[in-house]
Amino acid sequence: MLKINLDFSGGAEVLFNNIKKRQLSLESEKKWTLRDFLQYMKENLLTERLELFIQGDSVRPGILVLVNDIDWELLGELDYEIKQNDNISFISTLHGG
Amino acid sequence: MPILCKAECGNKATLKRPKTADALCKNCFFNAFELEIHETITRSHLFKPGQRVAIAASGGKDSTVLAHVMKLLNEKFNYGLKLVLLSIDEGITGYRDDSLETVKQNRDDYEMELKILSYEELYGWTMDRIVEKIGRTNNCTFCGVFRRQALDRGAQLLKVDCVATGHNADDIAETVLMNILRGDTARLRRCTDIKTGGAENSIPRVKPLKYTYEKEIVMYAHFKKLVYFSTECIFAPNAYRGHARAFLKDLEKIRPSVIMDIIHSGEQLQIRESVKKPIRGICSNCGFVSSCQPCKACVLLEGLNRSLPKLGIGKRSKSEKMKAQQDLERQVILREKANLVKNDF
Numbered sequence: 277m278l279k280i281n282l283d284f285s286g287g288a289e290v291l292f293n294n295i296k297k298r299q300l301s302l303e304s305e306k307k308w309t310l311r312d313f314l315q316y317m318k319e320n321l322l323t324e325r326l327e328l329f330i331q332g333d334s335v336r337p338g339i340l341v342l343v344n345d346i347d348w349e350l351l352g353e354l355d356y357e358i359k360q361n362d363n364i365s366f367i368s369t370l371h372g373g
Numbered sequence: 374m375p376i377l378c379k380a381e382c383g384n385k386a387t388l389k390r391p392k393t394a395d396a397l398c399k400n401c402f403f404n405a406f407e408l409e410i411h412e413t414i415t416r417s418h419l420f421k422p423g424q425r426v427a428i429a430a431s432g433g434k435d436s437t438v439l440a441h442v443m444k445l446l447n448e449k450f451n452y453g454l455k456l457v458l459l460s461i462d463e464g465i466t467g468y469r470d471d472s473l474e475t476v477k478q479n480r481d482d483y484e485m486e487l488k489i490l491s492y493e494e495l496y497g498w499t500m501d502r503i504v505e506k507i508g509r510t511n512n513c514t515f516c517g518v519f520r521r522q523a524l525d526r527g528a529q530l531l532k533v534d535c536v537a538t539g540h541n542a543d544d545i546a547e548t549v550l551m552n553i554l555r556g557d558t559a560r561l562r563r564c565t566d567i568k569t570g571g572a573e574n575s576i577p578r579v580k581p582l583k584y585t586y587e588k589e590i591v592m593y594a595h596f597k598k599l600v601y602f603s604t605e606c607i608f609a610p611n612a613y614r615g616h617a618r619a620f621l622k623d624l625e626k627i628r629p630s631v632i633m634d635i636i637h638s639g640e641q642l643q644i645r646e647s648v649k650k651p652i653r654g655i656c657s658n659c660g661f662v663s664s665c666q667p668c669k670a671c672v673l674l675e676g677l678n679r680s681l682p683k684l685g686i687g688k689r690s691k692s693e694k695m696k697a698q699q700d701l702e703r704q705v706i707l708r709e710k711a712n713l714v715k716n717d718f
């Protein structure tokens with residue numbers, strides 16, 4: 277199993293049942309890219325309207341994604357391959373001010 | 374294979390700056406972020422030594438980062454400022470009361486004086502009660518108009534020389550777009566100004582984060598582990614701004630410089646002299662800055678108190694008619710009462 281930790285903040289948690297932190301185990305027979313994982317989130321974790329989190333096959337602009345505290349823009353974004361014990365953070369910049 | 378920090382410090386890069394596309398490590402990002410705000414402050418002469426400056430604090434990401442950075446720069450570069458926090462309590466249960474807890478945390482963390490001013494004490498109405506009265510349309514108008522004036526009133530109470538607000542580059546670009554879409558030339562003229570007000574009786578407002586991207590503010594708060602409040606207001610969020618925001622974020626995805634480009638466009642726009650300009654004066658009723666008589670806050674408040682909440686929402690001529698109509702009805706009722714009294718004898 278591929279174990280990962282997720283955290284949601286900046287208002288992104290509202291889209292996921294208000295849970296800020298969670299652990300997940302993914303089937304590890306196949307490789308998981310962030311693209312695959314977003315699809316998984318869409319089908320299994322998201323509790324609010326889809327368009328508030330997903331746009332096309334990526335996250336909605338204004339939602340920041342970090343893996344192990346590194347900006348996913350430095351990691352190949354959707355093509356990044358998830359590794360054992362990765363910490364994936366989703367931070368909304370769209371809420372409050 | 375990790376990407377290394379562009380500043381050649383030897384560390385692993387942790388983020389890509391949207392403004393410059395540079396890959397930087399945490400520390401080099403903190404430095405760049407803080408120094409750019411310092412440059413904005415010095416280049417635009419936002420403050421003078423010895424001034425008392427209020428930071429408009431909502432508990433949200435922008436004002437939390439602003440308070441943090443202002444304290445840091447004030448100490449590092451000896452600005453000689455006395456910083457205080459000013460918060461407005463609109464009286465929205467479950468929203469503002471929670472975010473005020475964050476502001477109180479800022480007060481303790483940064484050892485700054487905090488003044489919380491409520492709509493209740495200023496206007497005699499909380500937003501909860503206003504919404505009860507008028508429903509969920511136009512409530513953002515009331516809230517916005519009252520907040521603008523509340524900051525002026527708070528600044529006066531705190532006897533500060535200026536108020537710093539947390540407007541960031543994305544906010545300003547958004548406002549430029551909205552004002553263009555609405556053809557609001559009066560606001561278009563001043564929405565990119567880094568410093569506004571300051572004329573007779575009005576306390577200047579400054580925007581030290583004018584050139585700071587929202588993404589960087591959020592990243593800064595995240596890496597510095599600053600605690601902020603991020604819940605959306607429970608009363609209808611501003612839908613129009615929401616669309617402008619989504620549009621801007623889509624553009625930013627394709628071309629990150631678009632935010633600075635739009636601000637630049639806003640700054641370069643010139644409006645013909647012949648276009649009517651509102652004259653900023655003082656409200657004859659409450660004494661605060663306004664470009665109309667009486668000011669919008671006073672008109673809205675009169676509407677609430679008269680149970681004519683539409684007053685001040687539409688055209689002025691219509692409002693005058695509504696008031697006249699109500700006065701007339703009241704006179705009729707009074708006269709009828711008087712007649713009743715007469716008939717009793």
Ligand SMILES: [Zn+2]
Pocket residue numbers: 378379380381382383384397398399400401402
């Ligand atoms: Zn570095």
Ligand SMILES: [Zn+2]
Pocket residue numbers: 656657658659660661663667668669670671
């Ligand atoms: Zn007034």
